[in-house]
Amino acid sequence: MLKGKKGLYILLPVVAFVWGAIIFQVVGAFSDEDPVFEKGAEVNIAPLEEKERDTFSIGFIERDPFLGTLYKPKKKVVVKPKSITKKPPLVWPSIIYKGVVSDHGNANAIYLIGINGTDQLMQLKQTISEVTLMRGGSNTVRVKYKGKIKEFKIAN
Incomplete structure (x- = not known):
């Protein structure tokens, strides 16, 4: 590199010139002068x-x-809708839980349940x-009727 005062004499003016150019550009960008446009210029617009x-x-x-190879036409698959038969809704008999008779445990308990108006032990x-x-x-008691399970509370 440049050694001594000879390098300082060359580099100092170069740095001053670069900074001067930068400051000139910044000041020019913030000036209030607007660019001048010609008022007589016409713009021709051609149709697309x-x-x-x-x-x-x-x-x-x-x-x-x-x-x-030859194309083979695809066979159309006809899907017949399955006939869905609705099962009639399950009608439970009238069941009323009336109470329990038990000894000291539930092992031999007997439950009094009313089914369609008749009391059953x-x-x-x-x-x-x-x-x-x-x-x-x-x-409560849990009873099963035709595969369906339902729970009944004691009737007062």
Whole structure:
């Protein structure tokens, strides 16, 4: 590099010139002078050219252009809708839980249940009139009728 005072004499004017150019550009950008426009200049606007759309149609292709094989028409699959038969809603018999008679535990408990107006004494897993006693407690019983399970509370 440049050593001594000779380098300082060369580089100092170069740095001063660069900073002067930068300051001149910044000051020129913030000046209030507007650029001058000619008032007599006319602008000609040419209409855009519209191109007609090219129409085409795709015909049936008999051969595959890459494999050279013939096309086989696809068979239409006819799907017949399945007839859905609605099952009639399950009508439960009138069931009323009236209470339980038990010894010191639930092992030999007998439950008093009214089925369609007749009182029945039932034990666990016993079936009367298609009604099976699944589980019982002091306040509720769980019964099964035609595969459906329902819980009944004690009637007061």
